[in-house]
Amino acid sequence: MHELTLAESVLEIVGAAARRAGASRVTGVRLAIGALAHVESDTLQYCCEVASRDTIAADARFSIERPPGRAWCAACAAEVGLERWGMPCPQCQGFDLSITDGDQMRVLDIDIA
């Protein structure tokens, strides 16, 4: 359940930023969790809601964007879409893929009041 650890990271980042901005509360948190990221996004969202209790972000709405997976296929010399790890290149069915997008786990922005 490393989602709870990651949710605690979210709230550390959010809390530090909000406090430095002089906010009294956080009303929204927007995350980017790529389709290839090493986390279950529904679980992370739930863990954020649990971990935010008794914090400055207790009333925040957590929303998660899911950037799609992208990879560079060495055989095709092209960037291709990749639904998840372990799947082949949709063009050549090869596996010589290196990720170019979709594995991020990031706090994008927060709404403060």
Add this chain to the structure above:
Amino acid sequence: MCSSCGCGHDAVSLDGKPLDHPHPHDHGLHRRSARSGAAAPTGAYRPLDAAHAPGLDAGRTLKIEQDLLAANDALAAKNRARLARAGIFALNFVSSPGSGKTSLLVDTITRWQHGPIAVIEGDQQTSNDAARIRATGATAVQINTGRGCHLDAHMVGHALAQLERQAALTDNSLLLIENVGNLVCPAAFDLGEAHKVVILSVTEGEDKPLKYPDMFRAADLLLLSKTDLLPHVDFDVEQAIAYARQVRPELPVIALSVKSGAGMAEWLAWLSRGQQAAAAHAG
């Protein structure tokens, strides 16, 4: 991780004692511990270093753009720099529970003839594994993660300090870190190691690399363990390697058995090359 504020890893212990340290991380988040001018901003929070006048805005959006693992990665970089200065070759062993990680470490230490080896053991509970390592004469520190499912760079930083206090971090030596047995969570957490080494025993399914791709993708070496059992199990070695290379193209593989000794020379040679390279770049 932190025994004084209860945030995060309150149940973590090192050789049975709670981690104790000044507070390098930010507790401003917790209302109960927030106070004005608390923790100083760290490098990890750069995007918001610009000054904001408190209380002037009724409501607005702040751009953050910060990775969730940034704090862990910064600590991992410190661990890595500390190890690099001493020329220590550090490996992070990851696998499911029961793949033979500790047996492999014990056998490796017994056979190794190129100086001392220090070990960091990670488990939720008990110091059984550290005791097995110490029985070989090597120095071991046991991290108990409590409910935690993985080691992180913060815990390993404390363990390195403990090894240093015991004068067990020898220049140009080996450091073997046995992570919590778990094929999922440890993949995401950099500890400052040179390489993650994933162990897959032949008593598991050969499709584990497809079921748990993150771990095999994160690894730089696959050890196929318990090969002495191959005559008794339906494990297709070639298929397992092919699956692993679907998620991590060109992943090097060494098949070995601590029971028969098969493959151990190849594994020790791999370790020795890594140690020499780390020593050559020390300082």
